[in-house]
Amino acid sequence: MELVYKHEKKLFAIAAVISALCWLALVLGTFGIMLVYVLLMYVFFIFAHSVFISYLKGTGVKITAEQYPDLHQALLSSCEKTGVKDVPDAYLLRTDFFNALATRFLGRHFIVLFTDVVDALADRPQAVNFYIGHELGHIHRKHLLWSSFLFPASLLPLLGTALRRAEEYTCDRYGVACCQDRDDVQAALAAIAAGDSRWQSLNAEAYVAQVADTRGFWMSFNELTGDYPWLTKRMASSLSMMEGQDIRFPRRHFLAWLLAALVPRFGTGGAASLMIMLVLIGVLASVAVPQYHDYVNKSRYLQAYSMALPLKSEVEAYVEENQAWPESMDDLGYPDGIEDSVQNYSIDIYNAGTLGVKVGEDADGDERYIVIEPEYDDGEITWTCYGQNAIEKYLPLECQ
Template identity: 35%
Template structure:
């Protein structure tokens, strides 16, 4: 059983194709450049080591759920995995994170992980809200988002398109979470837990929260979202409502000046780590852009040198043959 393609956001696949083509050219440029390949390998090893160390922290300090450890939660993970077509249940850990309401899926080589922060579990007073969170994270694995993450790394940093692809993936996973839950209001309130916490979620007016999306078309809100990996929560809740009743909600256009200036003014929203990553990939792209013309120039010079060498060798060959002809004449 595979991931149901009907759950994918309409924008995800077209952006994915663009991302594969763009990223393939970037990586090819780095491979052609020996220096770029060396730096790329160093960056890859550094990121791999940091990720492995982080997962070591999670595995040593978090609680890995299983049939013997928190079996009720483990059964919910198994059910979500089965509904979304995941062949094997991933390693799921519950981790205390200082009050943060978050969860994420990740991968190390072929091993798949889902980490759920304990405060998010505590704030899901309705177990269906937790099912939505679990389904959302399982979907990242089932839909193959992490499978292509390394290849698409350059594309993620392309202004407008990279973040748009990431947001499309989040919409896909929201649809998958709703598919696991099977109840629209419960799915919508599962997202609301991330906004208001568990105590207030049951009291929230969903219509009023969805109406907040009307403000997201403003200048600064457009800039922030256009560089963000996740859509605004009020828009995500509205997207679920639109999924159940297509055409029921009016799209909110973004600010045109905000759209144009987002790559420049939105850098501050990404944080230091994102800026550093942008710089690393930018350097790699520049090196590739320099290396490809340099390689072509080297090939041209080598061809010219080869032709010149042949021309220099030709008179010598003629001179060597000349005495032999004279001897025959004698």
């Protein structure tokens, strides 16, 4: 029985290559500084994760041969069936969640069974093996170990969510391998779908038939941008595996693929991920647009200033030859002046050889200038640059 879902290895390979290139680029691009940040993030994660592990150990009930021997035996049996040699610590925890989880802390694996699941399946205890096997799948396939390394690729549209869904299908197959018969698998997934009492009357054939409803745009989009396959598909896939049959699901909507390709994975599902993306675009735009506006104006001021600089030597030459300041641009050989309507600036000459670079107007219509002013002292001319009603942050450094 092949336990690994058909697409997982391929998706993992693509994600691993992309992530390796991203991490390499970050390390080389930051001259190794990124490694320091990774270490700090790891330390932060350890402290944050220790809260849950401490709560689990201090509040949950550890499953052992003495404490819930039936669950402990199910754990040992499932480890043997799935090839997990290092039996993880298992706990029973009272929560409002109807599921199970696997986690890893300082090299040690933990499996947590929630009491609602165990209580709901009290009349069919073998069905709990599906949950145990599912979480052992995460451990055996090293999903928890690889998650940090694959983080860059996990954020990518389509790829990140496709890998997560493939992992879930794989773990469901591990769960199936730990169950004795079809009814165990059906009961385990029916309990998630219908709750702790109604699951017993759930019509599995009718529920699996709902898979046909997943072909539409909205169903396709929200699955493509989500971390989990629809539960109807999980049940259909698991039951088919138990019966040794292949299964084909309806094709997803073409337009859903196109839209989902634009939505990065945030682990929040389609609509929420789309909203987060739009918010991020809005935040980036609120920062980028003003920055771009500043960049354009700085460039415009600098270009206008650069065009005026050669005129300083022409003013000096005129003074030396005529022993007087030029009174107009015509005196310097520019009868039409200097003007750039595209960049919105013009250059003119004013009293005592002062060069005025007009760079626009303010909201009140007052003109903005870069002023390049000469001073004659003992036969030498020195120049001073400053702004007149101009926005200081746009001025060239020489003029601030």
